[in-house]
Amino acid sequence: MKQVYLDNSSTTKVLDEAAKAVFDVMTENYGNPSSLHKKGIESEKLMRQARGIIASALDVNSKEIYFTSGGTESNNLAIKGAAYSLRRKGNHLITSTIEHPSVLEVFRALEKEGFKVTYLRVDKDGFVDIEELKEALTPETVLVSIMYVNNEVGSIQPIKDAAKAIKDQNKDTLFHVDAVQAFGKIHLIQGLKDIDLLSLSGHKIYAPKGIGALFVRDGVRILPILHGGGQETGIRSGTENLPGIVGLGVAAETCFKNISEWQSKMSELKKRLMDGILKEIPDAVLNGPALGAPHILNFSFPGTRGEILLHALEAKGIYVSTGSACSSHKGGKSHVLAALGKSHDEQDSALRFSLSPYILPEDIDYTVRVLGIEVAELRKFVRR
Numbered sequence: 001m002k003q004v005y006l007d008n009s010s011t012t013k014v015l016d017e018a019a020k021a022v023f024d025v026m027t028e029n030y031g032n033p034s035s036l037h038k039k040g041i042e043s044e045k046l047m048r049q050a051r052g053i054i055a056s057a058l059d060v061n062s063k064e065i066y067f068t069s070g071g072t073e074s075n076n077l078a079i080k081g082a083a084y085s086l087r088r089k090g091n092h093l094i095t096s097t098i099e100h101p102s103v104l105e106v107f108r109a110l111e112k113e114g115f116k117v118t119y120l121r122v123d124k125d126g127f128v129d130i131e132e133l134k135e136a137l138t139p140e141t142v143l144v145s146i147m148y149v150n151n152e153v154g155s156i157q158p159i160k161d162a163a164k165a166i167k168d169q170n171k172d173t174l175f176h177v178d179a180v181q182a183f184g185k186i187h188l189i190q191g192l193k194d195i196d197l198l199s200l201s202g203h204k205i206y207a208p209k210g211i212g213a214l215f216v217r218d219g220v221r222i223l224p225i226l227h228g229g230g231q232e233t234g235i236r237s238g239t240e241n242l243p244g245i246v247g248l249g250v251a252a253e254t255c256f257k258n259i260s261e262w263q264s265k266m267s268e269l270k271k272r273l274m275d276g277i278l279k280e281i282p283d284a285v286l287n288g289p290a291l292g293a294p295h296i297l298n299f300s301f302p303g304t305r306g307e308i309l310l311h312a313l314e315a316k317g318i319y320v321s322t323g324s325a326c327s328s329h330k331g332g333k334s335h336v337l338a339a340l341g342k343s344h345d346e347q348d349s350a351l352r353f354s355l356s357p358y359i360l361p362e363d364i365d366y367t368v369r370v371l372g373i374e375v376a377e378l379r380k381f382v383r384r
């Protein structure tokens with residue numbers, strides 16, 4: 001049966017060249033980068049090369065890159081590390097209502113520890129309002145965290161304007177950006193101007209799972225959340241995941257070499273999918289902006305149930321998500337769609353299609369055809 005993987009925002013297939021590099025490190029360059037002998041020094045060199053690749057992809061300095069176990073850890077480290085480090089300067093934090101749980105849950109935990117948190121609302125397409133951000137900033141605000149690309153609906157936040165608004169008000173207020181769905185997919189702000197902390201994750205860009213990185217601008221002090229051997233200049237203790245780090249480097253290099261071509265390829269696929277769905281199912285409801293990130297498209301099919309539709313598509317070899325992979329384990333309720341003001345029916349009947357440059361136009365046409373049949377079939381059984 002034909003297989004169409006449209007769940008690339010949940011995770012991606014590892015690139016062959018990245019998998020090969022991982023295998024080589026596991027079987028040959030297995031020395032601990034902290035060891036003083038030849039094997040250690042070789043590993044240290046590989047780690048340095050990978051750090052250099054990530055730094056140049058972000059247009060920043062190598063010493064500003066810290067390897068972590070993924071996006072969740074990078075977000076926890078950035079937010080907790082900054083909040084604890086700046087606690088004496090102020091206890092007000094700002095984020096948005098549509099962040100990933102690895103950001104939102106950290107803020108909720110910090111609230112329990114006495115921090116005050118403002119959650120910025122978003123408009124019907126999932127964009128934060130810069131004027132609302134400006135109004136929320138106070139002399140007590142020590143950290144703002146806003147995601148680059150929303151993982152459920154693909155809205156690209158006005159990060160440049162947000163950075164300017166924050167720094168105009170107080171240059172000491174730190175700005176963290178969760179760029180897990182943006183890194184390697186869209187062009188980021190040059191030199192990450194006015195961004196102090198930025199999270200990324202390997203498995204969203206064709207690298208293995210369990211590897212990520214955090215950019216920490218030179219001079220910004222955050223407290224570690226893991227204590228141990230002092231690796232990564234004390235910011236992230238623990239023997240480095242060298243196979244993952246090398247795999248991340250190889251995957252990032254490939255993504256950045258092809259970024260413009262892949263972006264336009266995915267945009268075309270996304271348009272084909274969007275136009276196809278609207279033609280086949282005219283009352284389908286687009287969630288998020290039509291022109292958001294090139295790889296994320298979210299639609300509701302009122303009168304169906306997203307989870308049932310997901311399994312009906314799966315039976316035909318098509319893999320999609322209801323909301324994000326994380327929210328799908330919590331009964332499919334999406335805090336993002338709720339924040340966009342979607343009705344219960346729209347929330348319950350939403351599917352996220354997330355693309356890769358490896359998808360073919362005929363895969364999209366097949367998906368549209370199957371979707372049309374399955375939506376019509378389901379609507380016979382689910383009462384509206």
Ligand SMILES: Cc1ncc(COP(=O)(O)O)c(C=O)c1O
Pocket residue numbers: 009010069070071072073075100102147149150151178180181201202203210212324325
């Ligand atoms: C926007 C966003 N942030 C953070 C994460 C968490 O990344 P990881 O799975 O590497 O922990 C994800 C994963 O879905 C995400 O989409």
